[in-house]
Amino acid sequence: MARPRQSIHGQWSSRWAFILAATGSAVGLGNIWRFPYITGEYGGGAFVLIYLVCIIGLGVPILMSEVLLGRRGRQSPINTMRTLAEEEGARPQWGYLGWMGVVAGFLILSFYSVVGGWTLAYVVRAIGGTFAGVTATDTSNTFNALIGDAERLLAWHTLFMVMTTVVVARGVQHGLEKATRILMPALFILLVVMVGYAMSTPGFVEAMQYLFRPDFARIETEAILAALGQAFFSLSLGMGAIMIYGSYLPAKASIPRTALAIAAMDSGVAILAGLAIFPLVFSYGLEAGQGSGLIFQTLPIAFGQMPYGTLFGTLFFVLLTFAAWSSSISLLEPAVAWLSENRGIRRINASIIAGCIAWVMGIGSLLSFNLMADNKLFGKTFFELVEYLTTNIMLPLGGLLTAVFAAWIMKRSSSADELGLGESPGYHMWRFATRYIAPVGVALVFLQATGIINL
Numbered sequence: 450m451a452r453p454r455q456s457i458h459g460q461w462s463s464r465w466a467f468i469l470a471a472t473g474s475a476v477g478l479g480n481i482w483r484f485p486y487i488t489g490e491y492g493g494g495a496f497v498l499i500y501l502v503c504i505i506g507l508g509v510p511i512l513m514s515e516v517l518l519g520r521r522g523r524q525s526p527i528n529t530m531r532t533l534a535e536e537e538g539a540r541p542q543w544g545y546l547g548w549m550g551v552v553a554g555f556l557i558l559s560f561y562s563v564v565g566g567w568t569l570a571y572v573v574r575a576i577g578g579t580f581a582g583v584t585a586t587d588t589s590n591t592f593n594a595l596i597g598d599a600e601r602l603l604a605w606h607t608l609f610m611v612m613t614t615v616v617v618a619r620g621v622q623h624g625l626e627k628a629t630r631i632l633m634p635a636l637f638i639l640l641v642v643m644v645g646y647a648m649s650t651p652g653f654v655e656a657m658q659y660l661f662r663p664d665f666a667r668i669e670t671e672a673i674l675a676a677l678g679q680a681f682f683s684l685s686l687g688m689g690a691i692m693i694y695g696s697y698l699p700a701k702a703s704i705p706r707t708a709l710a711i712a713a714m715d716s717g718v719a720i721l722a723g724l725a726i727f728p729l730v731f732s733y734g735l736e737a738g739q740g741s742g743l744i745f746q747t748l749p750i751a752f753g754q755m756p757y758g759t760l761f762g763t764l765f766f767v768l769l770t771f772a773a774w775s776s777s778i779s780l781l782e783p784a785v786a787w788l789s790e791n792r793g794i795r796r797i798n799a800s801i802i803a804g805c806i807a808w809v810m811g812i813g814s815l816l817s818f819n820l821m822a823d824n825k826l827f828g829k830t831f832f833e834l835v836e837y838l839t840t841n842i843m844l845p846l847g848g849l850l851t852a853v854f855a856a857w858i859m860k861r862s863s864s865a866d867e868l869g870l871g872e873s874p875g876y877h878m879w880r881f882a883t884r885y886i887a888p889v890g891v892a893l894v895f896l897q898a899t900g901i902i903n904l
């Protein structure tokens with residue numbers, strides 16, 4: 450059956466354009482800022498291993514599912530889910546899955562933009578040569594001075610949100626596509642350089658053991674949930690970002706190969722970031738579990754000591770900003786696509802409205818580091834609460850429902866057709882993983898974490 454459906458928002462110029470954009474969405478602060486600091490909080494090796502298992506066992510099949518649903522529906526996630534539900538004879542309530550994604554996107558973007566602001570601020574610090582010869586005490590003073598200053602954070606947060614909104618307003622297909630083609634490989638190379646530097650420091654061996662020797666005695670359920678959440682966050686899954694990018698994918702492109710490539714690149718960057726950062730942590734006697742300031746307090750020490758450190762430092766934070774930027778636009782895109790589809794709002798206006806909503810919510814997050822640092826709910830600041838709720842709950846739940854829809858609700862012929870695998874072994878693997886492994890895996894982790902079951 451031919452499906453002439455086209456996205457009204459346009460289409461990628463090729464499969465490569467999609468891979469670039471989806472990798473741009475995946476590779477971001479999640480890999481370089483969040484992965485190391487969460488790994489440090491949960492004690493290293495075992496967390497890393499569980500994270501990688503989640504990526505392969507759950508992340509890849511769900512990534513394929515999101516792309517396939519997106520390309521078949523060719524609309525914003527809300528309307529894609531509604532349309533597909535109707536076609537597959539299911540309830541229209543599946544549209545709520547799209548809605549949850551839009552909400553999660555706003556919430557994530559709100560704090561993502563604050564941290565994106567930190568990277569912008571660090572570009573300026575790096576250019577100014579402020580890293581030369583710094584000690585661990587200096588870097589933590591610098592970081593604390595930044596996050597303690599609400600007005601400064603607001604300015605950077607605002608700038609980052611404006612950058613995000615501008616690109617989304619122009620249409621993601623035209624915006625960053627060309628820039629990411631050069632900048633992502635550059636970031637990769639620079640990370641390799643940083644790992645090279647880290648290898649020359651005395652803490653490298655200890656860092657390798659920390660990252661790759663799992664100590665399951667130290668693993669609690671909370672860590673498993675965190676690893677699961679980090680896998681979804683890092684792959685941009687469970688909120689419709691990949692679904693909307695899939696909706697712009699040309700019909701002939703192979704979804705499975707694309708999904709594997711994206712997952713491999715994303716995990717590769719996360720591991721490299723870990724290898725660049727933890728040797729410094731151990732060499733300088735820093736605290737691995739110090740929290741969300743980890744990279745900002747470790748990497749500048751390395752830049753301050755290595756040759757051409759000012760240049761490398763500047764380059765690093767510029768590239769990290771681009772990585773964050775190409776991710777943040779994918780957080781806004783589902784909402785903007787929906788606003789322009791359903792409300793007939795022009796894309797530019799839709800972007801401004803959506804950007805403003807996320808910007809306002811972000812103020813709560815930036816105040817969590819200063820004026821509202823002591824206002825806690827369930828022992829968490831606003832920032833921590835939003836981060837926890839989205840990453841550990843909304844994304845895995847969204848992913849679970851996506852898997853259920855793709856492998857239980859959708860007809861076998863539809864998914865086989867869209868994946869372009871026919872009834873091949875590859876298709877059977879995808880279907881098994883999406884039907885059983887992914888939903889059961891997420892459900893078990895949820896039940897265990899809430900204490901409903903105790904394995």
Ligand code: PFF
Pocket residue numbers: 474475476477478479480557681682683684685686688689690691776777779780
């Ligand atoms: N995957 C991005 C990162 O690792 O930085 C963050 C992200 C983007 C999460 C888009 C979710 C999303 F929909």
Ligand code: NA
Pocket residue numbers: 474475476477479480682683684685715
């Ligand atoms: Na990522």
